[in-house]
Amino acid sequence: MNQFKRLRDAAISVLLLAVPFFVLSAHLRDPARTNAFDQWVLRATSGIQSVAASTARWVSDVLEEYVFLVEVGQDNERLRAQVARLEEERQRLRAEGLENRRLRSLLQLRERIGGDVLPAEVIGRDVSPFFRVTRIELDRGERDRVQPGMPVVGTRGLVGQVRRTFGHYCDVLLVVDRSSAVDVVVQRTGARGMLRGTGESERYMSRVQYLGREDAVRVGDLLHTSGLGQRFPASILVGRVSRIVRQDFGLWQEVEVTPAVDFSTLDEVLVLTEGSRAQSLEEAAEDADDEAPRVQEP
């Protein structure tokens, strides 16, 4: 029995050695040179091979899926870092885009105003307890030939005028300051008045003085500089009428104006020097001359 078992084991072992040998022979041989035995081996093993290949593929897929899942964590980390970097880049580009837009508007304003204008950047702000800007400083001063009284405009409208100048910087008196006075005209009606700042610390607000009761001003009307007084050029947007108080007595009506410029977000402005003001005043005078005959025509 022991002898038989030994012989059986030996036979099976030889078979285990012979089977792969002949399978290998059949698989590696040139198809043109295969004999009947090779073809029989190929046929016999094809079924097993098919099942084994499917199993191997399935296991391989499962493992790949696992490896994929393992790598997903690493990918997440990498992608998170990438997202953070791209977000930062996006914010930077957005800021640059906004700056670009502001500068473009400023350039257009400069071309529109013409003459000698000086671009300047806001380098300092005084803020009220209610976080309202009460005073700004610009990076232009005496050395840039900036003088007190020169108008300062932003892309949205009139900011104020230079109050004091120093070597490399200057102080600006905002149109909402209590001591500011600008001669304005209501664009829709042509009514004139004097815009004075209220100096309120919790909001940006001005009032128009000396606006006749009979002037039909409406909320939402735009106010521009009139050009009179020769301090500010004409036709610079100053603000919008936000409230009107008409009383039954007196000559004037009380009109509140919200300035066109948001002083909290002001970064770049133009300082209108003497040349630009002179040119602007000349243009305003020409416009007035052109319009005069048309008014008389009817």
Next chain:
Amino acid sequence: MLLRNLAFLTLGFVLLVVQAAVASHVPLHPFTPNLLLPIVLYLGMQHESQMLRGAMISFLLGYLVDEFCGSPIGLQTFVLVATFMVAWGAGIRLWMRGLVFQLGLVFAVAMVAGGTILALRAIFSPPEAFPLSMPAESLAGEAVGLLVADAEAHPPLVGNVLGIALTLVASSLATALSAPLVFAMARRIDALRTRRRDAEGSPAP
């Protein structure tokens, strides 16, 4: 016994998976170990186990390699079964000789196994399937090309021969260096079996 056989098959499978995972991150070539060769050697050295079971496990491990690694069906199967037979027939007690002997033996067996693979491909493969211009990775292909191609039309290149030799040596070296770890795992499987047998045989407290 069946559990032991399954444990060795599982070990072989896990080692293949680990090697594939490592290879996907770290380029191993030419130091590519054959991690299943030490298992087969271990089985061949265990004379208390039956020859037939060892041969069967070697057969299945070889088939596993052929199936998963894309080598021609039967190539690794034949080589691993043959390695087992030789190891079993030689009757060497691996554990008596120390680490250096183990490393040397595995290195020698890996070299012979690599040479056998080259020889088998040279015998069975048509020469045109293994052009001399094949990349260095196709070790067997280049060797066959050198052995059977028309020497006048395709003069053998010294660089190819050197590359094949270096790859063979590097691969065998990697197999030898990884062998102690594989042996330790295989010993652990046997130790578990022995402990279980002892526990079953011991009287209840």
